[in-house]
Amino acid sequence: MRYLILMLVIASACTDAISVNLRNGIERYDAYRDLLAGKKVGVVTNHTSRVGEQHGVDFLREQGVDVIRVFAPEHGFRGTADAGETIKNDTDVTTGLPIVSLYGKNKKPQPADLKGVEVMVFDIQDVGVRFYTYLSTLHYVMEACAEQGIPLIVMDRPNPNAFYVDGPVLEKECVSFVGMHPVPVVYGMTIGEYARMINGEGWLKGQVKCDLTVVPCEGWNREQPVALPYAPSPNLPDSVSVMLYPSTCFFEGTAINEGRGTLRPFQVFGHPDLKDMPYSYVPKPIKGMSMTPKCAGKTCYGMDLAKEYNTIFEMKRLDLAWLLLAYRKYEGKEPFFNALFDKLVGNTRVRQQIKDGKTEEDIRAGWQEDVANFMDVRKKYLIY
Structure with missing residues (x-):
């Protein structure tokens, strides 16, 4: 079929x-x-x-x-x-x-x-x-x-x-x-x-x-992002969340709410102690999606990223700008990073680079050689 x-x-x-x-x-x-x-x-x-x-x-x-x-x-x-x-x-x-x-x-x-x-x-x-x-x-x-x-x-x-x-x-x-x-x-x-x-x-x-x-599947190539007919998991409800997820999931390793507790997870981020931010929302428990979201019941200030779908498609890369902005704007007493952050990023260096005020391009430069080596390995296993 x-x-x-x-x-x-x-x-x-x-x-x-x-x-x-x-x-x-x-x-x-x-x-x-x-x-x-x-x-x-x-x-x-x-x-x-x-x-x-x-x-x-x-x-x-x-x-x-x-x-x-x-x-x-x-x-x-x-x-x-x-x-x-x-x-x-x-x-x-x-x-x-x-x-x-x-x-x-x-x-x-x-x-x-x-x-x-x-x-x-x-x-x-x-x-x-x-x-x-x-x-x-x-x-x-x-x-x-x-x-x-x-x-x-x-x-x-x-x-x-x-x-x-x-x-x-x-x-x-x-x-x-x-x-x-x-x-x-x-x-x-x-x-x-x-x-x-x-x-x-x-x-x-x-x-x-x-x-x-x-x-193998048929009728597809890797340059075609797809609108999935079913949400792959409760908090990736649509193509926008799926596209932004690689960039915004890093917030799960921080004090910042990543949109869980809303109907647009991974499309918004915020926290009560983010200052001078253009968007606000209140995370709430949602059955089947996020029963215990961070900052539940509190007004979070942050950004709505839904329109950035096209940005990711055009750049063909992660966007760290939102994470770096949130770090600069955060004024809460709770530590910004938690123990999950390094596991999500994959190393301990990025956390320190952010603390040291490194730019996005400085941080990105640190993984380019490893990615190039991975691309050589990856070639052996591609089907499409």
């Missing part, structure tokens, strides 16, 4: 839409039919796995695939859990299938979880940003499959931020579940290409190799 994506063409202050045909990996059933025939199948997935209006699990079952278990990442199988919320094992009310949580204490499938699974399928929409945790879920699934001798099929999907590569490359001391690999903040690869890189670079524990098959 085919559906439409949007190629975004920037013209002055408006965005025109040109439709093109796209087929995600899971839609190309003939390309992987034989790999699943007669097998008991596990599926790592969430609400973004769709074939038209049908969930990917339902689609596979309709084709006669024997799906025996579902594995769910952060935000859960149906994608409704808040960021960081513990996800528990459950049973899907629609299919009756057991759901194994891969977020919380158990981030890696255990041997008992994989009992009876002969082939694993991974189908989750990524947004192309290092600290988006679906990448870490992919890593642990690949590792578990490699250890248990289970083939893995990654159903590829477009990356809406594939049109550029930028940001510090993660260093070892900052490895965590929000960043496991030595890649820039924005790495310009699809989830399938990234899986090939994890395997090829020996990043799995003990340098084990996963028996990996990537089913």
Whole structure:
């Protein structure tokens, strides 16, 4: 089945839409039919796995695939859990299938979880940003499959931020579940290409190799940012949030509210103690999005960045100007940075450079050589 994506063409202050045909990996059933025939199948997935209006699990079952278990990442199988919320094992009310949580204490499938699974399928929409945790879920699934001798099929999907590569490359001391690999903040690869890189670079524990098959999508190239048909997670509700997320998620490592607690997360930022700022809002708990936003119930002063979508598209790079401005304007008693900041950025230097008053170009210069080296590695794994 085919559906439409949007190629975004920037013209002055408006965005025109040109439709093109796209087929995600899971839609190309003939390309992987034989790999699943007669097998008991596990599926790592969430609400973004769709074939038209049908969930990917339902689609596979309709084709006669024997799906025996579902594995769910952060935000859960149906994608409704808040960021960081513990996800528990459950049973899907629609299919009756057991759901194994891969977020919380158990981030890696255990041997008992994989009992009876002969082939694993991974189908989750990524947004192309290092600290988006679906990448870490992919890593642990690949590792578990490699250890248990289970083939893995990654159903590829477009990356809406594939049109550029930028940001510090993660260093070892900052490895965590929000960043496991030595890649820039924005790495310009699809989830399938990234899986090939994890395997090829020996990043799995003990340098084990996963028996990996990537089913490519069709009708897309990396210069086409896409308007995703479903929000990939509760706090990335639309294309504007997805585009700004690589730049504004750094605020999660600070005292500044990053727009959680509003209907436009990652499109606004603010704090009660930011002075002389042009925009104000009050973050509030929102069920299914942000139950405990920073600065809840307080008037925050900051900026509305929604119109900066085009700026990011044209610059093809992260924008640190907003973070640097917030640091200069902040007058609160609470420290500006928290322990998460270095993990998001990927090193300890950027925090110090900001404190030292370095310019954006000074800071950016510090990661250019690492990004150039990464680009050489990346070439080996590109499909599109």
